[in-house]
Amino acid sequence: MSEFLIEMPDVGEGVAEAELVEWFVKVGDPVREDMVIAAVMTDKATVEIPSPVNGFVTWLAGEVGERIAVKAPLVRIDMGGDGGGARFGEVSDAPAEVTKAEIPTPAPTASVSLTSQSEKPLAAPPVRLFAKQSGVDLAEVQGTGPGGRILREDIEQFLSQGAALTMPRGGYTKKAATEEIKLSGLRRRIAEKMALSASRIPHITYVEEVDMTSLEELRTIMNANRKADHPKLTVLPFLVQAVVKAISDHPNVNATFDDDAGIVTRYDAVHMGIATQAPAGLTVPVVRHAEARDIWDCAAEMNRLAEAARSGTATREELSGSTITISSLGALGGIVSTPIINYPEVAIIGVNKIATRPVWDGIQFVPRKMMNLSSSFDHRIVDGWNAAIFVQRVRTLLETPALIFIEG
Template sequence: MGIYAIKLPDVGEGVAEAELVEWHVNVGDVVHEDMVLAAVMTGKATVEIPSPVDGEVTWRHGEVGDIIATGTVILKIRVAGGETGEEAEEPVAAELSKAEQAPVAASTVREKVQDDTPPPAPGQPKLRKPATATEAGAPRPPEEKPLASPAVRLRAKNAGIDLRQVTGTGPTGRITHDDLDAFQRQGKAAAAKPGLQPNTSIQEIKVVGLRRRIAERMALSKSRIPHITYVEEVDMTSLEELRTRLNADQRPGRPKLTILPFLMRAIVKAAADQPMVNAHYDDEAGVVRQYGGVHIGIAAQTPAGLVVPVVKHAEARDIFDCAREVARLSEAAKSGTAQREELSGSTITISSLGAMGGVVSTPVINHPEVAIIGVNKIAVRPQWDGTQFVPRKMMNLSSSFDHRVIDGWDAATFIQRLKVLLEAPAMIFVEG
């Protein structure tokens, strides 16, 4: 038998560390070659770490949310034969004195080392020591992480059960499926009591992975950038009529049009007149970098959280090419297959909640950009045409600007230019 050490791999692009966002195995689990052991996040890309060998997990390093340096040993697996990894150590029993030993792993190892039960006779089942108060049924300290297999954890997560409230009857207090069944039966019995019952539960949700990256970027943006938000209503009636006609004229290879491709092309034309909005502000160097290429980030909600896939060089794309690229990137973002370069490099961002867009919003600028265009929902509202009120499809643009770089007059001028282009959409197609 030998110990195979698995290091956090070099994920490339000069990344020196990664955030541990998910464990797929626990100490004591049997793993197979190519089985996913853990997942780490660098930037906004998630990388899975597979097992290169078959064996049993004897030790693991780090908790979800920890930042781990590349090359750090994160798992040790007991393998058959004498073959070991490059960083193999002595057998697990010799690791008990190490300060880095994880609490879960240590308890499992001590159980194995101290278990002096004689081996069973041939054909007889293995005998196990009677469970002690610590091993079965005793409440665990509030700060101690419950012991449970991945399958039990997944089932508890899907059922909304806090495992810290479940008493484990397995070895070293490990929570089993039977324990979950018993806990759920108790819950149903409590729910059957007549009248309203107080809910005293408190659920702690650790902010990790993409959600932590979003929190960090939002905090950075709001702490550094003095936002100015400008709201203007736009009559979208003509654009909606044009969009409906273009979608009705379906041709092979033509994607379905939303309002985003029209807005993207309008941003390209408006930014040509006011290049200061298509820029980054390096506040540490005190430099504004204006870009010739218009790289539009499209804020998209995914199951994992908010990501911003980027349509590169929108100035070189027509309406249909913009629509095609938005659809491709949105699907990649939602499925988690978007590449790092597809999630970075934007020079201006569109924030749209579609039908949930509300009347007004105050979008947060995507640092280090200086402008973000917020799209609110389209609603039919009465508008005065000079002689009477007529129904028109109206939409508000709620857009924020970095007031250190963009003055209020310039912000208003840019949005008014977008308003003209969207209200007379034929102008979007006029070159020059």
């Protein structure tokens, strides 16, 4: 028979294997050219693999969660002898006497439906996770993407129209069911990275209280007077600018440590990782050369990267190469946290929520907007004293935000 072999693609940068995170087809399914048939993950970037030909799936390489080597067989497609599509992976293993008539011929492209009810709805892995978390059955959502692909916006539109789960009513019921969930994809990568960091880095966490009242007043004024093409400022761009400025006096925190080789690498450039919660899990997009950006440019780049991370479109380059990381849970930031360092970096700045609290000014208690910074350091490289001095410098810049914008 005329069979097309799709191999695991080489995604570059020395990656030897990738993890299967989702199949969009099963054996026996019809496929058409450019239809996405699988999603694989390397590091924290998900890559969708399309079919270059029309045909029927005859074989799949493995189960979700398995790792497949680059160039290893991934999918076999029976083209039915029509010769359609590119030929980079075509193989022929049928006896010469087998004719086209003896092999099922694929239906014409126009009749191979991607969205019929008998097929799995098309959606990227982050979108599927978002639908699951929202309690939405993808089969009920009309996709507006290419080929009927369901986008995050389609689910949000579905929810905005009042579609929701119906909660059962009645008395209390005993429950005894259990569910075993195999870690795969991004969730497994996060687990591996956290375990590596916690097992190899002796953390020291330092917590400091910061009066954010003046900064919040400045932020309100800047937002009210920003240009039309400027993004709305949150606290994070100010924190990035303050950390960049503090690093100039404390370069040892903007570094990575190769503990196998015993080498610390300090960086002049500040590539700021911003821990971002995406539907598929925690990612760390990187604001490159934060030291060369003003606050508006920094905010715009953070917004762009956050959207790419949440939509699952961030590239490998956008998710790697950070030299120091900021982690914030926003309004859910709590009072204190113990952030885990983004290995092999040596420092991470944790942001807790802002809350109005009474503060004694020497005469009376006055309401002030207070926020804690919970920061962790690699104690092999950064001593507790140096960690405290660095955080105190960041605190000073945040409490007197005009200093952030003064050169030198």
